[in-house]
Amino acid sequence: MPQPTPPDTRLFTVTADTLVAVDFTPRAPREPGPYRRLFALPGARAFTAGNLLARLPMGMFGVSAILMIAGSRGSYALAGAVTATGLAATAVVAPWTARLVDRFGQARVALPATLIAVLGSLALVLCVRQDAPDWTLFAAYAATATTPNTGGMSRARWAHLLKGRPDALHTANSFEQAADELCFMLGPVLAAVLCGTFFPEAGTLTGAVLLLTGVALFTAQRSTEPPAVRRAAGRAPLRAPGVRPLLLVCLATGGVFGSLEVVTIAFADAQGHRAAAGVVLALQAAGSCVAGLLYGAVRLSGPTWARLLWCLASMAALMTLTLLAAALTGSLLVLAGALLVAGMATAPTMVTTMALVQRHTPEGRLNEGMTLAVTGLLGGIACGSAAGGWAVEHVSATAGYGVPVTAALIAFTVAGTLLSFGSSNRLRDHRPHH
16 A cells, blocks of 8 residues: 655656656745735735825826916916915925824825815816916915825824834835835826826816825725824924934935926926926936835845935935036936936935934824925925026026035935934934834
8 A cells, every 4th residue: 555755755766867856845935025024914905005096196286287277378487386386385284284184093184185185176177267367276276285195194004003113114114105206207297198188187187086086095994094192292293303304304305306307307408308308207216216115125224314324425426427417428318317327316315214204203293294304305396496497597407417416415414414413312312203
């Protein structure tokens, strides 16, 4: 009677002149990667899908508004002023919206705030269609400032789910930054296609539908929602040690992004390829997206502030490549390659910055703290856009690439100075608050 073969037995046989070995030893299961482990958490895929749907319009609204207003009123100056007003209103309103989210919960605040923002978008479309006075455009677009910080709410959920697991939280933050880059890469392209293919208001209307649908799906996932904290024990994030220095870093980093966009559009226009500017900028976002995913798969060690200094130094060095590519070659194709490489420093810098913001934000104030960081970035983007535009107007598009290099150097200098002097003891406290 044949006996069962033990699992660790190796069988040998001969076929013609070949010896064949069969190994029945069971193979150890392959350990899942960091992203597979991340999305194996219950509810993670569901809230991420809804949040990505809600986040895509963030890259659509600005471009859609400019195309819609400029197309109907024949004035890019008016379109730019309206979108700048919305940006300024967001910088004021967003931290208050985030504070309400922390106090009363994401579902109770985010959905009503989104409804107000969507009504503002619809009012803008109506004012444009009905040829209403210019001031109504400003008022309508300012109402969209209640749009909640969807990326911040998603990061708050990861911080809640991964409490006490810093490596997994690093992976989650890296994924979120890569998702930001992907949405800001695809959003403008989608807006331009919709407005150009169908009608000028198509981009704004589609963005409003995506935003409302995405937030509704996201807030419906109650099992992963962090608990509301009605009376947070900690001080306001703006007064917490370490947060204000990070806001200065965000302000300077935003200057890199804002100036890079304006200068690249001007450079492409000077080369006679203005329509290609969006594709060139999308390459920069693509480089950042890939770098963010790779950064999240790496297990890091060492002080986070020191890591931020390395990231900022890399950003300054790689941004110099864009200046050299524009000055030495004058080729848009070479510049596109330089931007792809330069973008690889963006996501690691933002991931590390947001990790420090999370660490220094008091318990129960996480949405507010991260929204303040986004507000700092928005302020820097506005300043960078103005500085880049001035450099293009008064010097040249090529010289304009000196603005993002300067902004990156300022961010590095600010971070290094703050770490070395007055705030060093508090900034080197690496005990997580969450």
